[in-house]
C-alpha cells in the first residue's frame with residue numbers, strides 16, 4: 001500500500017499488518033483503517049484507505065491517508081482561516097528545510113491571530129501588544145510573540161544571517177501553541193464556563 005512516510009520523507013510502499021473495515025452509513029464506499037509498516041525504515045504507520053475502481057472490472061485500495069503520525073497539514077479546524085493558511089505553509093516550509101521562509105510564515109500566522117482579534121491591526125508589534133492588553137494572551141505568550149517577531153524580521157529581510165533549524169522548529173511550535181491557546185483552548189473554556197453558569 002502506498003502511504004507517505006514521515007521518516008523517509010517520501011511516498012513509500014508499506015506492508016499491511018492489520019485492518020478493520022469501517023461500517024458506517026455515512027461512508028459511501030468500502031473503507032478500512034490500516035496498520036502499516038514502511039518497507040524502507042520499518043516504522044509503524046496508521047491510516048485510512050478506501051476502495052477505488054481502476055477499470056471496468058477491477059478495484060483496488062487507494063493511497064492511504066495517514067492519521068498517525070499526524071500529517072503536516074493537520075491543523076485544528078477551530079483555528080480560523082486567516083491564521084490557518086499561514087500555519088500550514090509554515091509547516092510545509094519547515095518540512096522543505098526553508099527555515100527563514102518558515103519564520104516568515106510563523107510571523108504571518110501570528111499577524112493573522114492579531115487581525116482576527118482586531119481587524120484594524122497595523123503591525124505585528126502593535127497587534128501583539130493589543131492581544132496582551134485585552135487579556136487574550138498572557139505575559140509569557142507575549143514574550144514568545146516578541147521573540148517570533150524578531151525572527152520574522154530576520155527571515156523577511158535580505159541579510160546574510162540565517163534562521164537555524166532549531167529556531168525555526170521552536171517558532172513553529174510556538175505558533176501552533178499560540179493558535180491553539182487563543183482559538184481552541186479559550187473556546188473550550190468559554191463553553192465550560194457557560195455550562196457551569198447554566199447549572200448554578
Ligand SMILES: [Zn+2]
Nearest residue numbers: 005008038041
Ligand atoms: Zn519509512
